[in-house]
Amino acid sequence: MAVLTSEAVVLRTWPVHEADLVVSFFTRDYGKLTGLAKSALKSRRRFGGALEPMTVARAWFAERPKQELVRLDQLEIIRSPLSAPVDQMRLTVLSFFAEVLEEILPERDPQETVFRLIVSVLEQTTVEHPWMPLTYFTLWITRLMGLLPDIAHCTACGEVLVAGETSFNAYADGLFCNVHRAGNANELSADSWHMGLKMLRAPVGAFAGEAWPRRRGADLRRFALQSLERHMERKVKSGQMLGRIVG
Structure with a gap:
């Protein structure tokens, strides 16, 4: 399962399970995607501060076979709306x-x-x-x-x-x-x-x-x-x- 990367803008997040988030994000290269960010509420290293709506970030994600949601692995802030x-x-x-x-x-x-x-x-x-x-x-x-x-x-x-x-x-x-x-x-x-x-x-x-x-x-x-x-x-x-x- 190849990991893809693109600049992205975070649009919306909503919680699922205990610490996971579903994230809607708009990428420069692949359009709008919806991804599952496992343990996002616990992992500052992979997502810390990058999940605010309108954060511009570098996103790493992978397509999941027979799944509508991509697997969102990491967001690295380029520009935060809170800066x-x-x-x-x-x-x-x-x-x-x-x-x-x-x-x-x-x-x-x-x-x-x-x-x-x-x-x-x-x-x-x-x-x-x-x-x-x-x-x-x-x-x-x-x-x-x-x-x-x-x-x-x-x-x-x-x-x-x-x-x-x-x-x-x-x-x-x-x-x-x-x-x-x-x-x-x-x-x-x-x-x-x-x-x-x-x-x-x-x-x-x-x-x-x-x-x-x-x-x-x-x-x-x-x-x-x-x-x-x-x-x-x-x-x-x-x-x-x-x-x-x-x-």
Whole structure:
């Protein structure tokens, strides 16, 4: 049974038996996997500190014949979410990343661009600046999953959209012009529309120096999250928690 290795991001863990853990982790080379980590709660040498959600680690694991779970042998920390200051807001944003990836990624399907996305936004997610990487991730994961139509044009008629005259609704993908605006539509502000177009053309680091209060891009985040939830067919719990934290 050959042991494989890859960079990985820990998504979720849950206990089984006395000291074992089942671990959901997203690898750069093999996609999302679920593994059994024997004695993980007792072995600091093999797993110590590396089982927190959103830990970037080097993983060693092996396929098990006729078993859905891989055998997870070791995680070696590359970047821990606990190596920087944490507060409730940052922890909830990290939980949001983990929950969305856990729910939306198929098993054993390599997604190199998604892996690069999550690593890059984790580097930018700080106590002082959680909103920009949250906005960037929500928009880009929607696009990479094929759920984001061209936001420069009206989904209904294909005409070029105009800043300040753009809307979205909870029951349809994409953005709409005023002619095809639904009765229950939400406005997408001119700033958010322009920012969305910019974000789809530039890396997350390009926005690191910008002031980003929590209200900036709130409608853009809501637009992307509605698309995700519509296709996931459920609400993202950590997304609802973010709403409660900020009021």
